[in-house]
Amino acid sequence: MARYRNFDGTLGSGSDTQAMNPALDDVRSRRAGLKAALSRLELALAAPCANRVDWVTNVRDALDGVHEVWTRHVVETEAPGAFLDELVTEAPRLSTPASRLRREHSDILATIVRGERRLAAPPAEDDGYLSWAEEMRVELTALLAALARHRQRGADLVYEAYAVDLGGGY
Numbered sequence: 001m002a003r004y005r006n007f008d009g010t011l012g013s014g015s016d017t018q019a020m021n022p023a024l025d026d027v028r029s030r031r032a033g034l035k036a037a038l039s040r041l042e043l044a045l046a047a048p049c050a051n052r053v054d055w056v057t058n059v060r061d062a063l064d065g066v067h068e069v070w071t072r073h074v075v076e077t078e079a080p081g082a083f084l085d086e087l088v089t090e091a092p093r094l095s096t097p098a099s100r101l102r103r104e105h106s107d108i109l110a111t112i113v114r115g116e117r118r119l120a121a122p123p124a125e126d127d128g129y130l131s132w133a134e135e136m137r138v139e140l141t142a143l144l145a146a147l148a149r150h151r152q153r154g155a156d157l158v159y160e161a162y163a164v165d166l167g168g169g170y
Contacts, residue, residue, distance in 0.1 A: 027083060027158065030073050031151065037062070037069040038147055045140055049133040052125055059136065060119040066147075067112045074105045091161040098157065104150050111143050 044062040049055040077083045084102065088095045115136070123132050 024158065024162065026076065027154075030069075030076060031154075034066075034069050034073060034147070034151065037066045038144055041066050041140065042144055045137050045144075049130070049137075052122070052129055052133075055133065056119060056122050059140070060116070063112065063115050063119060063140065066143075067109075067116065070105075070109060070112060070147075074109065078102055078105060087157065087161050094157055094161055097153065097160075101150065101154060101157065104146070104153075108143070108146055108150060111139070111146065115140055115143065 041059070041062040044055075044058040047055055047058060075082075084098045088098050118132075118136060118139075123129050
């Protein structure tokens with residue numbers, strides 16, 4: 001079994017021939033920032049929604065944070081010569097999964113923007129707020145799941161290209 005470096009730089013099983021790549025350090029940093037933003041959104045969604053103003057504000061702020069981190073992720077991975085281009089140059093066989101990640105970027109961004117629009121105009125409490133809040137929880141929890149799958153596919157792609165494990169918890 002080949003050795004690989006975990007996200008934190010410690011060795012996994014195998015031989016120590018893999019030098020750390022500065023581009024991978026950037027990926028690790030973005031990955032950690034996205035994980036933190038996702039955790040904030042998850043906590044905001046899980047809070048009791050009975051206090052309408054606090055719940056909507058906290059979910060909206062957390063989703064804004066996800067939007068900011070996601071936009072940075074997309075720019076830093078998709079720009080010409082950026083990480084996905086480098087990865088495909090390193091391992092051309094990975095162009096199809098890299099293209100899938102690019103498509104997911106726009107799909108996920110559309111979901112984020114749709115959520116932001118809905119959070120900007122919540123219904124009044126007597127106009128179905130509780131059912132609306134539940135719909136928002138369902139939609140944004142699905143977003144969290146899509147982001148988690150995307151992060152895992154990205155980590156798998158990096159591993160396929162560089163035999164480096166980015167770490168599942170980061």
